[in-house]
Amino acid sequence: MAEPLIRMQNIRKSYGRVQALEDANFHVNEREIVGLLGDNGAGKSTLIKVLSGAVPLTSGDIYIRGKKVTLRSTSDAIAHGIETIYQDSALVTQLSIARNLFLGREPIKPPRFLNRMDQEAMNNVARDLLKQVGISKNIPPTTPIGSLSGGERQAVAIARAMHFDSDLIILDEPTNNLGVAETQGVLSFVRSARDSGHSCIFIAHNIHHVFQVVDRIVVMRRGKVVADDIDPKTTTVTEVERIITGMSDKEIRDAVADGKPSH
């Protein structure tokens, strides 16, 4: 089997005496949307923070395409192609769509010493990206983020990750507080990201949203990954809910194996 895009092995993370992650094993394949589920305190966000470079791990290894990496900071993770989108903190509401897309990587118009942004190029790319990610409404790229809806903001953040060739886009609760139509929009943005070659980790409390979009479901409980190969096509929401809330390992194996075609 081919080496996965991301492999996290025996990840441990403790905060003082609290063990947030205990030998968690987790992987994401190329062009795959993985749904990461678990109750509050199960270790999802800690796992994601470790992977996005926000917190250092206590022990364990992270491999990208088989190569071991150390992620010391969020910029480290971004440099390795891992982009994390938090719902509220990803964008600067006062800045325009185009300026947010290129924040920190603004193209410069020659002569370079004038340090002048190429706003026309930024706007053109932004316009294309919005189309590509599937925003059908005609929103000018100079619109400030503050006047966009929650779903549109997610779209901008996803578009940015796609444009800068992130291999892995981590979405933390992207459908929180969104209406039905907006949620469908975000789910389709996630699909278009996968279809253009990116992998995603999708974290959401709403299991139904996860089921609609992911290729594979991973469940965490008490700092461990307790099921990592659940096929949403052949497993029911109720079964997954039972795994999240806690069953014996045997019960989980049975539940997963029940609906899964053998391979």
Add this chain to the structure above:
Amino acid sequence: MENHSLVQRLIARPEFGPFVLLVVEIGVFWGFNHDFLSPQNISNTLAFTVELGLIALAMTLLMTSGEFDLSVGSLFGFSPVLMWTLFNGGVTSLEMGFVVALVVAALIGLVNGWFVTQLKIPSFLVTLGMLLVVRGSALFITDGFPQRTWSAEGSWLAEALVGDFFIGPFRIYMSLFWFIAAAIALGYVLTQSRTGNWIQAAGGNPNAARARGVNVNRVKIGLFVLSSLMASLAGVISSLRTSAANPNSGTGYELEVIAMVVIGGTALTGGRGTIIGTVLGILILRVMRNGIVLIGVPGLAYNIFIGAIILGMMALHSWLERRHQAGT
């Protein structure tokens, strides 16, 4: 949104409110006293306006990045005192004294920025402390007495900073050109340059900016240095023009400058700033101070009007902001 007419877009700009206020203000004062628009009055008003204005321009960028600087008024007093003390004591030439004053100002800005970004102390407390340190130093160096300043005649530095000449009936100081140059340069930085994007992001959402690899701390430290440098330059210009270096000068300027910036439409909370607005804010307050005296209102009542203007403009800006957020 794109269909809005030109007029509607003009009205929606944050600078529109201050612009209308300035026009009304000038109209009213002129109506009361035609001398208000006399060349002599305009020349006099402009001379001091640009000195405070230089500080306000730098403060606009600093406030856009989410910080502010209360130590500017004390630097305005301290820098010329330092320059003249060095010169009068025969330690350096006037020009060298000026350079030393600027270097010291830059260091003070660096310390402000370091405390705010590295020790994570709010800029209010850091720069309040610095205000006392700097003002105290100025008073200590001079024993509280003004410094001798009459020997600046013929110095090329004095000529370059405050040399004056007449355009028609208007007496123009060189400082006006420095102010215009600074306004254009900083306006360009804020709206056109990559640094401007970082400044706005640093004030709007520092975590998002950091996540994109923007060095928020470096941006802020740089702006604290700029703020100190401009306050120092303004103090030296004022001292050369008035032939005075009083350790107490500049007292209270920090609040007047911050008022100019927020009246112009820059957000006190950061993320949004406008140089054009600040230029309007500078003119609004200086015209008010001048006009009140000319129409015979006691100068002591000045602060009542300034306070009322600040409250009124804040109400207008917040109303525009809410309308804007509603998505228009």
